[in-house]
Amino acid sequence: MLSVIVFLPLLGAVVMALTPGSRVTLFRWIAAIFSGIDLALSLVLFFSFNHAASGLQFVERVNWVALPNVGVSYFLGVDGLNLPLVVLTTLLTFLAVLASWQIELRTKEYFLLLLVLETGVIGVFTAMDFFLFFLFWEVELIPMYLLIGIWGGPRREYAAIKFVVYTLAGSALMLVGILALYFNATPHTFDMVALAHQQYTPAFASLVFLFLFAGFAVKLPVFPFHTWLPDAHVQAPTAVSVLLAGVLLKMGGYGMLRVLVGMLPDATREWGWLLVILAIIGVLYGACVSMVQTDLKSMVAYSSVSHMGYVLLGVASLTAISLNGAAMQLFSHGLITGMLFLLVGVLYEKAHTRQIPEFGGIAKRMPWLAVLFVMGGLASLGLPGMSGFVAEFTVFIGSYPAWPVYTILACAAIVITAGYLLWMLQRIFFGDFNPRWDHLPDIHGVEVVPLVTLMALIIVVGVYPSIVTDVINNGVAPLVPHGVAAQASGLASVAGFWRMP
DSSP: OHHHHHHHHHHHHHHHHHSOSOOHHHHHHHHHHHHHHHHHHHHHHHHHOOTTSOSOEEEEEEEOOOSTTOOOEEEEEEOTTTHHHHHHHHHHHHHHHHHTTTOOTTHHHHHHHHHHHHHHHHHHHHBOBHHHHHHHHHHTHHHHHHHHHHHSOTTHHHHHHHHHHHHHHHHHHHHHHHHHHHHHSSSOOOBHHHHTTOOOOHHHHHHHHHHHHHHHHHHTTOTTSOTHHHHHHHHSOHHHHHHIIIIIHHHHHHHIIIIIIHHOHHHHHHTHHHHHHHHHHHHHHHHHHHHTOOBHHHHHHHHHHHHHHHHHHHHHHOOHHHHHHHHHHHHHHHHHHHHHHHHHHHHHHHHSOOBGGGOOSGGGTOHHHHHHHHHHHHHHTTOTTSHHHHHHHHHHHHHTTTOHHHHHHHHHHHHHHHHHHHHHHHHHHSSSOOGGGTTOOOOOGGGHHHHHHHHHHHHHHHHSTHHHHHHHHHHHGGGHHHHOGGGHHHHHHHHHHTSOO
16 A cells, blocks of 8 residues: 555656646646545555554565665555654645646646655655665655746745755765665665664764764754755745645654664764754744744745754654654644645735735735634644644653753743734734725635645644544654663653543
């Protein structure tokens, strides 16, 4: 089933490429059908997952490279770390297709690239062989570059090239770390499970950690490697921004959990002081810079820098609860930021501007959009009853025992987050009505479906978090004996805390 989920979107891209003519409606439906079937299969996978069993499930493994002693295999598997991200990827891709229904420029190529991008990202999350992992990691770069460079805004070429340069630089450093692990293993292997059980000298592990962290930090992104993100978001079309923030950033956080914590826990603990400093800088810096943005899309982009800092804080703390919180934040942020970028896109399509000061009182003309925008903003600032609260609260209670002062500083960022989000909502939707927007229509039709779907999931996970946390616990459990044995009891406590009676 995993191979089908990974390569079904690629099959859809091939079908689209072989379809002659320029029938725009047909290409839209091909993309919707293939991404929709992939979403359905990922949900079957999610609900078929055995919560009681730890370790990888639905494993597919065959010898790939027949040369002796090469150690490359086609190895796929899912556990609690990557299964929620697979579902998130298929969900956001399907919703991105629906959100792109009005695309007219080179429709065939646009939807084809979206499907190729989906295959690349799902491949990263499911690959358990480092060679395959790196291959998929690079595959997603090409469609994202083209999607920004062709369908983006006025400075799309600059943003696309900057994205490629940063990502390739991070990938090159990550590849050095991967090859170091490969050649250090006896026998040589790219098997990520086998590498997690290797013994490494402190000096070797510490050096390899830095190379791998650099690659993951660019993708997360971690301050000061974040500067490509606002440019890419502002210039990218709406659906591409949804996928960029919703799933591509999660590749960095997933890599930190799977590789740094899973394979190099001692080095992660040794460099924890650096990780936590970068985490708090990212949280506070992203929130403060979001406060002064006048472009609505840029504000949401910088808020992602802030919220991804919570993931790094959870990783740096190396407790079972904080790791659960970091994994939950990856999933929750994908839902929330995906919804926010869709909302920004809908507003821009109708008003043809994203400048916050130009609006005012438009809730009078767009009440349903205002309701969804308010709910999305409240979810982003961590209102109880929504998924953002579950993720951030778990990170905080897990990080406080390890880094009490830094955790308090991270909590303080919530006040800034509430400030810029509520101020934005007040300036756009409330206050004196600007007559310039008297013609604006409210949301309707197909544009409502992605927004309501994401809002419903945010509330469901916020009210009944164990539907996700029970799965995530399964993925965090194997990390506990490797690096956080002293916190093993916390694993059970966080599972019980979020489970409804």
